[in-house]
Amino acid sequence: MSFLQYLISGISLGSVYALIALGYTMVYGIAKMLNFAHGDVIMVGAFTTYTVCSTMGLPPLLGVLAAVVLCTLLGMLIEKVAYKPLRKASSPLAVLITAIGVSYLLQNVALLIFGGNAKSFTSVLSVGSLKLFDGQLLITGETIVTILVCLVIIVVLMLFINKTKAGQAMLAVSEDKGAAQLMGINVNATIALTFAIGSALAAVAGVLLCSAYPTLTPYTGSMPGIKAFVAAVFGGIGSIPGAFIGGILLGIIEIFGKAYISSQMADTIVFAVLIIVLLFKPTGLLGKNIQEKV
Amino acid sequence: MKKKTMSKNFRSKLITFGIVIAAYLIMQILIGTGNVSSLLKGLLVPLCIYAILAVSLNLTVGILGELSLGHAGFMCVGAFTSAFFSCCVKESGMPPALRFFLAILIGALSAGVFGILIGIPVLRLKGDYLAIVTLAFGEIIKNLVNILYVGRDENGFHVSFTNSLSLNLSDQGQVIINGAQGITGTPSDSNFTVGVLLLLVTLFIVLNLIHSRDGRAIMSIRDNTIAAESVGINVTKYKILAFAVSAALAGVAGVLYAHNLSVLSATSKNFGYNMSIMILVFVVLGGIGSTRGALVASVLLTLLPELLRGLNDYRMLIYAVVLILMMLFNWAPRCIEWREKIMHRIKGRGKETKEADV
Numbered sequence: 001m002s003f004l005q006y007l008i009s010g011i012s013l014g015s016v017y018a019l020i021a022l023g024y025t026m027v028y029g030i031a032k033m034l035n036f037a038h039g040d041v042i043m044v045g046a047f048t049t050y051t052v053c054s055t056m057g058l059p060p061l062l063g064v065l066a067a068v069v070l071c072t073l074l075g076m077l078i079e080k081v082a083y084k085p086l087r088k089a090s091s092p093l094a095v096l097i098t099a100i101g102v103s104y105l106l107q108n109v110a111l112l113i114f115g116g117n118a119k120s121f122t123s124v125l126s127v128g129s130l131k132l133f134d135g136q137l138l139i140t141g142e143t144i145v146t147i148l149v150c151l152v153i154i155v156v157l158m159l160f161i162n163k164t165k166a167g168q169a170m171l172a173v174s175e176d177k178g179a180a181q182l183m184g185i186n187v188n189a190t191i192a193l194t195f196a197i198g199s200a201l202a203a204v205a206g207v208l209l210c211s212a213y214p215t216l217t218p219y220t221g222s223m224p225g226i227k228a229f230v231a232a233v234f235g236g237i238g239s240i241p242g243a244f245i246g247g248i249l250l251g252i253i254e255i256f257g258k259a260y261i262s263s264q265m266a267d268t269i270v271f272a273v274l275i276i277v278l279l280f281k282p283t284g285l286l287g288k289n290i291q292e293k294v
Numbered sequence: 295m296k297k298k299t300m301s302k303n304f305r306s307k308l309i310t311f312g313i314v315i316a317a318y319l320i321m322q323i324l325i326g327t328g329n330v331s332s333l334l335k336g337l338l339v340p341l342c343i344y345a346i347l348a349v350s351l352n353l354t355v356g357i358l359g360e361l362s363l364g365h366a367g368f369m370c371v372g373a374f375t376s377a378f379f380s381c382c383v384k385e386s387g388m389p390p391a392l393r394f395f396l397a398i399l400i401g402a403l404s405a406g407v408f409g410i411l412i413g414i415p416v417l418r419l420k421g422d423y424l425a426i427v428t429l430a431f432g433e434i435i436k437n438l439v440n441i442l443y444v445g446r447d448e449n450g451f452h453v454s455f456t457n458s459l460s461l462n463l464s465d466q467g468q469v470i471i472n473g474a475q476g477i478t479g480t481p482s483d484s485n486f487t488v489g490v491l492l493l494l495v496t497l498f499i500v501l502n503l504i505h506s507r508d509g510r511a512i513m514s515i516r517d518n519t520i521a522a523e524s525v526g527i528n529v530t531k532y533k534i535l536a537f538a539v540s541a542a543l544a545g546v547a548g549v550l551y552a553h554n555l556s557v558l559s560a561t562s563k564n565f566g567y568n569m570s571i572m573i574l575v576f577v578v579l580g581g582i583g584s585t586r587g588a589l590v591a592s593v594l595l596t597l598l599p600e601l602l603r604g605l606n607d608y609r610m611l612i613y614a615v616v617l618i619l620m621m622l623f624n625w626a627p628r629c630i631e632w633r634e635k636i637m638h639r640i641k642g643r644g645k646e647t648k649e650a651d652v
Binding site: 028086088092097101102107111112226229230233262264268271272279282 | 441608
């Protein structure tokens with residue numbers, strides 16, 4: 001029975017990773033850059049909800065909404081100020097290092113505003129837990145909501161990308177920026193939209209993550225951010241179903257690693273997964289093969 | 295013509311060494327006359343450590359052109375192997391100078407070996423992927439050290455990955471590496487003079503490598519891998535060479551670090567990826583690819599926030615802003631255009647005045 005319990009908490013954690021990984025994978029697919037600051041957008045989302053709900057005492061739904069709006073704007077601002085000027089830079093390292101700078105900036109601004117002490121995040125979800133098999137299997141409300149929210153978001157996102165004009169524009173830009181522009185697609189707006197969606201998902205992920213693991217510090221986002229990137233690579237970067245599968249699998253691997261191997265080794269196992277995937281199947285589970293052109 | 299360029303290189307090297315030696319002498323005079331606060335005195339060895347790290351990371355980022363975010367991991371390897379060695383031979387009556395010399399060699403060698411081992415698989419990747427995998431390796435090294443227990447008794451060494459009790463030591467045995475608590479009682483052999491000497495050795499190695507045939511091969515890989523390969527440069531070999539030298543030098547910095555503190559433990563503060571990123575900030579601010587720049591930037595960025603008291607809270611914030619602005623200023627195509635325009639105008643004006651003088 002404990003196996004099932006671990007499996008469910010793994011899927012729940014994996015759902016959060018999947019939401020974050022979606023942001024990575026969409027941005028990577030379109031802007032061809034690793035948005036290192038993505039993890040810290042999660043932290044900003046969680047802190048916004050914390051401020052609105054715990055400090056100002058407003059209802060949770062408003063907190064989540066505020067987080068989503070703020071993170072969307074933040075994501076677009078970061079793209080506009082820090083990444084867009086470097087899009088045509090001669091070295092691919094330039095934008096990566098800038099992203100690291102943005103990540104640091106967000107962490108340290110949060111550190112100045114909220115201080116380094118961990119805040120306890122009160123869960124925004126008031127859903128009762130589910131007891132199965134005479135109470136042997138306990139599924140918390142957070143777990144259920146996390147998994148459901150993740151599933152809904154994935155389905156909506158897939159529909160958005162495959163059925164709407166804006167979604168098709170995103171696909172076109174990720175295939176070939178130049179050709180998309182010639183077909184009358186506004187490339188800048190499409191990239192901005194991608195960052196907006198990715199950051200909004202990060203805000204939701206932040207709220208869900210902190211509802212399940214209720215400690216909040218300025219560094220809360222960085223480790224889940226990196227792990228979600230591992231998930232995105234695992235599933236095949238640029239692929240949305242890949243990010244989902246990669247996230248869920250990574251969550252399960254992490255929880256199982258914690259439970260059955262060693263709690264201190266969980267991070268090591270996650271990173272080992274990344275290394276193994278990149279060395280043996282760099283395109284990930286569902287990634288496309290990209291041939292290098294001379 | 296050839297002679298002229300060589301002498302230019304030589305002069306540039308002399309200037310770099312001169313800066314370090316002059317800074318050392320000035321510091322020594324200030325210490326001698328009692329003008330140095332204890333706070334600053336405590337910073338002298340860390341300054342050397344950061345400078346060595348920045349110069350060595352510049353070899354990977356600036357000369358090889360690959361972003362490594364696991365530099366602190368190699369520092370960790372150097373620190374722990376050398377501290378382990380020093381603790382083992384502490385009571386054997388070996389003269390401290392020889393012991394420290396051997397510790398440096400061991401630290402550099404083991405970090406270099408790790409550099410090769412990690413470099414072989416990792417250097418097949420490029421750009422973002424390489425950055426994230428080096429980060430992963432750095433974190434793995436840090437996490438593994440945190441669960442490593444090594445003890446010694448009359449039967450030899452015992453190694454465990456669970457806790458110090460499972461080492462099964464006899465009564466005389468002692469735990470040397472105690473998991474998350476790390477190594478306690480490392481002899482404090484590091485001092486400013488040794489630090490500066492090691493920094494000079496690092497500079498000597500890096501500068502000579504850059505200006506050698508091997509160095510030019512490494513730079514050609516950075517500029518165009520396919521072109522380099524097509525003229526017969528063994529890309530893998532030179533990539534690993536640069537990576538391993540860089541790792542070994544980071545190991546030397548680790549040795550200095552370990553022998554500067556009495557307690558050595560691997561936390562995310564000293565050997566985590568935050569440290570790696572901080573070193574990257576030094577390299578970027580100094581100008582990617584410039585050894586002298588990395589050197590000066592590491593010293594300035596370490597000293598400035600400590601000297602301007604009260605600014606310490608904002609240190610990392612300032613680093614972050616500096617990092618973003620530097621990248622935008624140096625790499626954004628529009629900024630480059632704008633800079634060229636300004637430079638052109640200044641140069642044009644210079645010419646005009648010259649002509650007027652004539």
